[in-house]
Amino acid sequence: MNAELVAWAAASALFSIGTAFLLLRRQLVAMVVGIELMVNAANILIVFHAVRRADPQGLAVALLALAAAAAEVVVGFALILSMRNDENEAPESSHLRELSG
Amino acid sequence: MSPLPAAALVLLAAPLAALAFGFFVTHRVRPRTTHLPILASCAAVAAASLALLGGALGGASWSGRLFTWISAAGVQVHFGLLLDPLSVSVLSMVAVVGFLIHIYAVGYMRHDAAFSRFFLYFHLFFFAMVGLLTSDNYLQLYLFWEGVGLASFLLIGFWQHKPTARAAAWKAFLTNRVGDVGFLLAILLLFRWTGTVAFADLFSNPSLLSSQKAFIVGFLLFWGACAKSAQFPLYVWLPDAMEGPTPVSALMHAATMVTAGVFLLARSYPLLERAPGLLPFIALVGAFTAVWGAVGAFFRKDIKRILAYSTVSHLGLMTLGRGGGGVFPAVFHLIVHGFFKAALFLCAGNVIHGLHDSLGGAPTATVDDAGGLRASMPMTFAAFTLGAVSLAGVPPFGGFWSKEFVLAGAFGTPALAALGLLTALGSSLYIGRMLFLTFLGRRSWQKGHAAHAHEAPPVMWVPVLLLSLGGALAGFLAAPLARLLGVEPHHASHTVTALSIASMAAGFGLAWAAADLAPGGEPAWRSRHPALLEAVESDFGWQPFCDRAAGAVAGAARFLGDIVEGSIWDPGTEDAAAAFPALSEVLGRRARGILNDYALLMTAGAAGLAILVSLCF
Amino acid sequence: MLTAFALCGGLAVLFAAAALIQKTLYGSAMCLMGVLLEVAALFVLVGADLMGFIQVLVYAGAVMVLIVIAILSAPPNIAQRWTASAFPKPAAWLVPLAVFAGLASAGRMGGLEAALPQAGAHLQREMAGLLFGPWALAVEAVGLLVLIASLAVVREDA
Numbered sequence: 036m037n038a039e040l041v042a043w044a045a046a047s048a049l050f051s052i053g054t055a056f057l058l059l060r061r062q063l064v065a066m067v068v069g070i071e072l073m074v075n076a077a078n079i080l081i082v083f084h085a086v087r088r089a090d091p092q093g094l095a096v097a098l099l100a101l102a103a104a105a106a107e108v109v110v111g112f113a114l115i116l117s118m119r120n121d122e123n124e125a126p127e128s129s130h131l132r133e134l135s136g
Numbered sequence: 137m138s139p140l141p142a143a144a145l146v147l148l149a150a151p152l153a154a155l156a157f158g159f160f161v162t163h164r165v166r167p168r169t170t171h172l173p174i175l176a177s178c179a180a181v182a183a184a185s186l187a188l189l190g191g192a193l194g195g196a197s198w199s200g201r202l203f204t205w206i207s208a209a210g211v212q213v214h215f216g217l218l219l220d221p222l223s224v225s226v227l228s229m230v231a232v233v234g235f236l237i238h239i240y241a242v243g244y245m246r247h248d249a250a251f252s253r254f255f256l257y258f259h260l261f262f263f264a265m266v267g268l269l270t271s272d273n274y275l276q277l278y279l280f281w282e283g284v285g286l287a288s289f290l291l292i293g294f295w296q297h298k299p300t301a302r303a304a305a306w307k308a309f310l311t312n313r314v315g316d317v318g319f320l321l322a323i324l325l326l327f328r329w330t331g332t333v334a335f336a337d338l339f340s341n342p343s344l345l346s347s348q349k350a351f352i353v354g355f356l357l358f359w360g361a362c363a364k365s366a367q368f369p370l371y372v373w374l375p376d377a378m379e380g381p382t383p384v385s386a387l388m389h390a391a392t393m394v395t396a397g398v399f400l401l402a403r404s405y406p407l408l409e410r411a412p413g414l415l416p417f418i419a420l421v422g423a424f425t426a427v428w429g430a431v432g433a434f435f436r437k438d439i440k441r442i443l444a445y446s447t448v449s450h451l452g453l454m455t456l457g458r459g460g461g462g463v464f465p466a467v468f469h470l471i472v473h474g475f476f477k478a479a480l481f482l483c484a485g486n487v488i489h490g491l492h493d494s495l496g497g498a499p500t501a502t503v504d505d506a507g508g509l510r511a512s513m514p515m516t517f518a519a520f521t522l523g524a525v526s527l528a529g530v531p532p533f534g535g536f537w538s539k540e541f542v543l544a545g546a547f548g549t550p551a552l553a554a555l556g557l558l559t560a561l562g563s564s565l566y567i568g569r570m571l572f573l574t575f576l577g578r579r580s581w582q583k584g585h586a587a588h589a590h591e592a593p594p595v596m597w598v599p600v601l602l603l604s605l606g607g608a609l610a611g612f613l614a615a616p617l618a619r620l621l622g623v624e625p626h627h628a629s630h631t632v633t634a635l636s637i638a639s640m641a642a643g644f645g646l647a648w649a650a651a652d653l654a655p656g657g658e659p660a661w662r663s664r665h666p667a668l669l670e671a672v673e674s675d676f677g678w679q680p681f682c683d684r685a686a687g688a689v690a691g692a693a694r695f696l697g698d699i700v701e702g703s704i705w706d707p708g709t710e711d712a713a714a715a716f717p718a719l720s721e722v723l724g725r726r727a728r729g730i731l732n733d734y735a736l737l738m739t740a741g742a743a744g745l746a747i748l749v750s751l752c753f
Numbered sequence: 754m755l756t757a758f759a760l761c762g763g764l765a766v767l768f769a770a771a772a773l774i775q776k777t778l779y780g781s782a783m784c785l786m787g788v789l790l791e792v793a794a795l796f797v798l799v800g801a802d803l804m805g806f807i808q809v810l811v812y813a814g815a816v817m818v819l820i821v822i823a824i825l826s827a828p829p830n831i832a833q834r835w836t837a838s839a840f841p842k843p844a845a846w847l848v849p850l851a852v853f854a855g856l857a858s859a860g861r862m863g864g865l866e867a868a869l870p871q872a873g874a875h876l877q878r879e880m881a882g883l884l885f886g887p888w889a890l891a892v893e894a895v896g897l898l899v900l901i902a903s904l905a906v907v908r909e910d911a
Contacts, residue, residue, distance in 0.1 A: 038755055038869040044857060045762035045795075049788070051853035052769040058736045058845050061836045064778055064823060066731070068785050071816070072769055075792050078808075086799045087870040091879035094801060095888055098880070101807065102895045105816050106902035112823045113905035125778070125827045128836055132729030732836040732845070740848050743855055750859065 042083045049076035063115045063126045067108060074104040140200035141191070143184040144217050147227070147270060150180040151263035158256050167252035171242050174259045178235040181266060185224065185231040192224040192620060199272060199336065206275075211327065218272035218335060221620040222467065226399055227269045229471045230392045232606075233478050234262050236599035237391075240482055241383035243595035244489065248381075254294060258383070261287030265392050269399065274323050274333040277400065281319065281364070284393050285312045291388065292380040304376035310686065311373040315363020319400075322356035325349070339406040351411035357404050358418055365397025365451045368425045372675070372682045374448055375432075378440040378500065382485030385440060390447050390481050391474035398454045398470050402463050419459025419546065423555035426452030428675075430562025434569065435672040437502040439484045442570050446527070446563070447477060453559060456552065457542035464623045465545050468614060469538035476526040476535060476607030480567075482600040483520040486513065486592040487574065503573040510575045512590065515597040517575045522604035524571045528564035529640050534610030536636075541614075543632050557639050564643030569650055755869050758798050765791035776834060778824045785820070789813040800872030803880070 049072055056069025078097050085093025118126045154177030162170040188198075201216040219227075238258065245254050264283030271277040285308075293305030326333050330344040338344060345353065363370040377389050388394070401408065401418070408414055429449030436442045450473050457465035488501050490513055510517045526535035539560060546552040591597065674680050727733070765788050772784035789812045796805035838845055884892050 038758060041755075041759045041762050042795075045765055047853050047856035048766040049769055050856060051849040052766070052773055054739055054852050055773055055846070055849040058732050058739065058838075058848060059773075059836055061732075061833055062778060063731075064820070064827065065781055066735075068772065068781055068820070071785065071812075072772075072788065075789065075812070079792060079795055082796055082801050082804055083799060083870070086801055086872045086876065089873050089876055091876055091883050094804060094877065094880040095883045097804060098807065098884070099888075099891055099895050101811060103898060105811055106895070106899045108816055108819060109899075109902040110905045112819060116823060116826055128731035129729060131731065728837075730836060730838055732838045733840060736838070736840060736845055736848055739852065743848070743852055747855060750855075 039083070042079060046076045046080045049079070061127050063128060066128065067111045067115070071104065071108060074100065138196060138198050140198050140217055140219070141188070143187045144198060144200070144219055144270070146180055146184040147266050148263070150177040151259060151266060153177065155256065155259055155263060158259070163252045163256060170252040171238070171255045174255050175238055175242070177259065178231070178238045178262065182231040182235045185227045188219060188224050189228045192221050193616060197221060210331065213273060213275050213333060215276055216272040217270045219270060221622065222402055222463065223269050225617055225620055226467065226470065227266065229474045230265055230269060233391045233474050233603065234387060236603055237383050237387045237478060237482070240485070240596050240599045243593050244383055244485055245381065250294070254381070257287060257290045257294070258387070261291065261388060261393070265396070268396055272335055274326060278319055278323060281396060282316065284396060285309060285316070288312070288377070288388055288393060291384040292377050294380055294384065298379065301379040304379040308373040308377050311370050312363045315360045315370050318356040319360030322353045322360065325353055325356070335403065342406070342410060345407070345410070347410050347412055350407055351414055354404065354408045354411040354414045357400060358414070361397030361400050362421070363397070365394050365455070366448045367421055367452065367455055368428060371425065371429070371448050372679055375441050375444045378438070378444050382440070382481060382488065385444070386478045386481035386485065389444065390477040394447060394451055395454070395470045395474065398451065398458065398466055401455070401458050402467055405463050415459045416549070417459070419456050419549070419552055422452045422455025422459060423546070423552050423559070424452070425449070426456060426559040427555050427562065428452070430559055430566060432672065432675060433566040434562065435669065438500055439487065439503060439506070439570065439574065440481070440500050442566060443477070443481055443484060446566060449559060449563065450477065453539070453542055456546055456556060462545070462623060464618055464621055465538070465541040467621065468617055469542055471613065471617070472526070472534040472538040472607060472610040475603050475610055476523040479519055479523040479600055479604035479607055480527065482596070482603065483516050483523065486516040486596055486600065489592050489596065490516070490590050503570065506574040508576065513592070515591060515601060519597065519600045519604040520571065520575060522608045524567045526604070526607040527567050528643065529560055529636060531637065532611055533608045535607070537611040537614050539636060540627070540633060543636055544627060547632055557635055560636050561639040561643045564640045565647050568644045568647030572647060754798060758795065758869055761791045761794040761798065765795070782817070782820050782824055786813055786817050789817070799870055801877065803877045
């Protein structure tokens with residue numbers, strides 16, 4: 036059992052599942068969840084290799100990436116929640132079709 | 137070679153100044169005076185060239201570079217003047233003859249509305265011709281060659297309202313273009329094979345071109361000369377060029393422009409010499425053309441066309457001389473021919489002018505309109521007779537000497553000798569016929585306007601007389617010219633001389649007979665052989681053939697333009713363009729604004745790119 | 754340790770796959786929390802316990818709360834899970850698989866270390882020193898970003 040292989044496999048799987056969320060789910064909230072999965076997959080790899088090389092800069096990058104992704108989730112949700120529809124549906128990927136103005 | 141004297145710069149500067157002044161000032165303000173600066177420029181050029189001739193006779197020659205024209209990687213061409221004995225001698229003839237014809241044109245074109253435009257075009261030609269004669273490299277010569285061709289086009293089609301004139305101008309230009317292709321190819325090959333086109337470099341260093349390459353270049357130069365100097369395949373434009381005013385015919389298509397080709401061959405003589413078999417070929421083409429032209433001249437009725445075919449014939453003689461005996465015979469005949477042919481053309485112009493009212497203002501006359509003009513136009517008659525005897529080669533007039541040298545060179549080959557003698561016979565035949573029919577007693581089938589004809593004004597007959605005297609006395613120029621060109625003139629043997637005199641006399645006799653026969657109506661032989669007449673009228677089928685060939689080319693161009701481009705290319709490109717909106721239409725129906733689709737395309741694209749990059753590295 | 758590592762990794766993947774096929778958004782969110790906790794466990798197992806701590810605090814804590822609140826605030830009617838994409842479904846499923854294949858094969862380049870690395874004693878201290886030292890500007894920038902993001906939740910009519 037190869038630690039690095041496990042790390043790579045897990046990260047790749049999580050990333051591709053996150054991509055699948057983005058491409059295949061209808062609700063916008065679900066798409067944001069997919070983005071979160073992708074960020075976490077990347078973080079796994081960054082932390083793993085930072086520890087392996089004993090490089091503090093890698094860890095610092097992972098931390099900052101974590102913070103930035105959290106901020107991005109906030110903004111994304113704020114936008115999603117501001118979408119209101121007549122049918123009172125949860126915001127879907129097909130709701131934003133027209134340019135206004 | 138000495139550096140250029142001031143007189144050399146006058147040669148080009150004076151015409152340029154006259155043209156600029158004429159175009160910008162007099163043409164707009166006082167068109168009737170445009171000829172004055174131009175005549176002054178002609179006089180200046182004539183004086184300068186005679187001064188240079190004097191210097192050249194003393195053994196001087198000049199060359200100089202004026203400025204660098206092209207300077208690119210590996211290609212250097214300079215604009216310069218080369219005034220060696222060859223160019224100075226031909227230049228003197230061109231300048232003097234040109235000056236006299238300019239004076240003549242003042243009288244001839246007096247009543248024309250486009251007087252000013254005529255003189256500007258005429259002097260443009262003069263400038264280009266001077267430039268051509270003084271060039272020191274092939275590319276510069278080609279520039280002025282084209283300039284002369286342009287002036288020819290403008291002047292042949294001078295009377296723009298006449299469809300025949302426009303057609304003739306086009307014919308001249310396009311036929312010359314066919315020849316110019318050869319000239320241009322020669323220049324390009326020279327660049328490719330030797331890297332230079334300057335005469336000094338090429339001729340002083342014979343090893344630059346192998347003899348096969350010299351043959352190819354020489355043949356291409358000859359092809360170019362064929363068009364300009366009306367040798368057999370490409371002479372078809374010269375008879376139709378008579379649509380232009382008579383001074384144009386005299387200066388360009390008799391004395392100077394058409395001799396540009398002969399001059400080119402003279403210039404290239406060191407190159408042509410080294411090509412095996414080229415000179416005999418040139419001589420043969422020249423001899424054939426000479427006889428062909430003579431035949432055409434004998435059967436024609438239009439006085440200018442007779443002289444046009446005569447020019448073709450004499451150009452053939454010059455080419456024969458070129459191929460036969462070196463530079464001297466051709467150049468000597470060129471100079472002498474310039475004088476007497478110009479004189480003959482201007483006499484024809486006088487006749488047309490004199491018969492103006494009877495002809496109803498037509499710009500040309502036939503021998504049927506004339507007849508017995510000796511009494512009413514004595515000065516013209518005198519000038520014409522002088523010119524005619526010179527042309528026919530009656531000793532001791534000028535043409536006899538020049539023809540003798542040409543025949544001497546030709547007698548090396550039996551075929552050329554026979555053709556040369558035939559040409560001599562033909563020359564006296566047609567010119568005798570023209571002389572007898574036009575000036576001596578009226579024949580019964582002629583309309584007989586002699587009573588109404590009047591002599592031309594002095595501004596017209598004085599230059600003519602001077603020119604014909606020049607032609608007649610030109611025999612005295614032989615020795616100085618030979619000395620100038622540095623050759624020993626090859627005098628013909630006594631048999632040759634005797635034969636040429638005999639053929640000339642026979643020609644006159646036959647002309648008398650042909651002109652005098654059938655007191656009742658048309659010369660009998662004309663009505664007996666209509667098929668023959670038709671054949672000769674179309675130059676034994678060569679003119680219609682050239683017309684058809686040109687028509688085929690035009691047809692091919694039309695096919696490409698109308699059918700290929702109009703029916704295939706344009707609709708094809710339009711359809712290709714219309715395919716894009718259709719494609720967007722189709723794709724547009726699939727795009728429904730769903731975010732997942734766009735995310736999919738982005739991901740797929742990025743993944744593809746990443747795979748490509750990883751494959752490459 | 755290695756088996757634990759592998760176990761956590763596998764669980765994370767399972768939770769993620771489960772999240773993908775949940776019928777409700779809430780189910781997906783809960784499975785996401787499972788993934789985040791497993792990732793924190795992975796961090797702790799390699800010895801970066803500070804990272805694991807922050808992961809739980811920020812992600813499994815704050816971000817999860819955010820997601821749940823968002824789900825609860827959204828209207829409840831969820832028509833379908835899957836997208837109404839113009840592309841055929843197999844094609845859409847193929848792309849994530851291709852991504853997985855590409856990443857996994859990229860990971861095989863270079864030697865793969867067998868043993869589980871452990872963070873040195875001073876690694877996280879050095880990280881902290883870095884964040885408060887040369888990378889202070891970056892930290893401030895991200896903090897500013899978080900501040901600006903927090904402005905997003907301010908309602909327009911407030």
